[in-house]
Amino acid sequence: xxxxxxxxxxxxxxxxxxxxxxxxxxxxxxxxxxxxxxxxxxxxxxxxxxxxxxxxxxxxxxxxxxxxxxxxxxxxxxxxxxxxxxxxxxxxxxxxxxxxxx
Amino acid sequence: xxxxxxxxxxxxxxxxxxxxxxxxxxxxxxxxxxxxxxxxxxxxxxxxxxxxxxxxxxxxxxxxxxxxxxxxxxxxxxxxxxxxxxxxxxxxxxxxxxxxxxxxxxxxxxxxxxxxxxxxxxxxxxxxxxxxxxxxxxxxxxxxxxxxxxxxxxxxxxxxxxxxxxxxx
Numbered sequence: 001x002x003x004x005x006x007x008x009x010x011x012x013x014x015x016x017x018x019x020x021x022x023x024x025x026x027x028x029x030x031x032x033x034x035x036x037x038x039x040x041x042x043x044x045x046x047x048x049x050x051x052x053x054x055x056x057x058x059x060x061x062x063x064x065x066x067x068x069x070x071x072x073x074x075x076x077x078x079x080x081x082x083x084x085x086x087x088x089x090x091x092x093x094x095x096x097x098x099x100x101x102x
Numbered sequence: 103x104x105x106x107x108x109x110x111x112x113x114x115x116x117x118x119x120x121x122x123x124x125x126x127x128x129x130x131x132x133x134x135x136x137x138x139x140x141x142x143x144x145x146x147x148x149x150x151x152x153x154x155x156x157x158x159x160x161x162x163x164x165x166x167x168x169x170x171x172x173x174x175x176x177x178x179x180x181x182x183x184x185x186x187x188x189x190x191x192x193x194x195x196x197x198x199x200x201x202x203x204x205x206x207x208x209x210x211x212x213x214x215x216x217x218x219x220x221x222x223x224x225x226x227x228x229x230x231x232x233x234x235x236x237x238x239x240x241x242x243x244x245x246x247x248x249x250x251x252x253x254x255x256x257x258x259x260x261x262x263x264x265x266x267x268x269x270x271x
């Protein structure tokens with residue numbers, strides 16, 4: 001059997017997920033929001049790896065690989081968008097985007 | 103002993119994440135975010151997912167964080183940058199993440215030195231992973247490659263320096 005109980009691993013994953021979610025909701029800096037999104041995706045991957053380790057199966061790590069791919073693509077596009085926002089509005093405040101109407 | 107290491111690493115991960123979302127400066131937050139990712143990598147190692155641990159360190163804490171550093175550098179141009187960097191690199195800023203990273207390094211040394219006792223029950227090796235990844239999950243690999251290609255094209259398009267304002271009426 002595994003030395004680490006699955007419940008505690010999933011609990012840690014849930015804590016990290018909630019912390020990242022709080023970061024996304026509370027912070028208004030676009031870069032900090034992207035970093036919090038990284039924490040959220042990382043916590044999800046941790047949940048998959050914990051479950052895969054519990055059953056001794058490779059599927060959990062494969063899901064982690066796919067999440068890693070998703071995170072890489074998301075960060076690339078998100079940082080490109082951040083650059084464009086900074087060029088147009090000269091700020092990183094996400095609330096400044098409420099001028100985008102029409 | 104695995105449980106002790108697990109609790110220690112979990113505490114480091116949660117603490118680093120809390121510090122990350124409460125930092126006002128993006129660079130300070132980035133230091134703690136890297137620490138959080140490294141500690142999750144150690145957790146993967148303790149859980150027997152060695153390949154995922156290596157990928158976590160190389161891709162998450164390496165490649166993706168380098169992207170963040172590049173963008174933060176690009177967004178902070180000007181005369182005040184040097185003063186700001188001097189303020190960023192005060193020892194009080196990096197001493198905390200460094201000490202916690204040293205703690206993680208100590209854990210890794212313990213695991214390597216006393217490898218047998220820290221081994222968890224079910225280890226999924228990279229060979230098993232590859233056999234499954236290129237067997238039943240072949241379609242997922244193709245989809246992931248399409249996703250990465252789309253991300254590449256999107257990042258290239260969005261990152262182009264001059265989107266002419268008059269070009270799109």
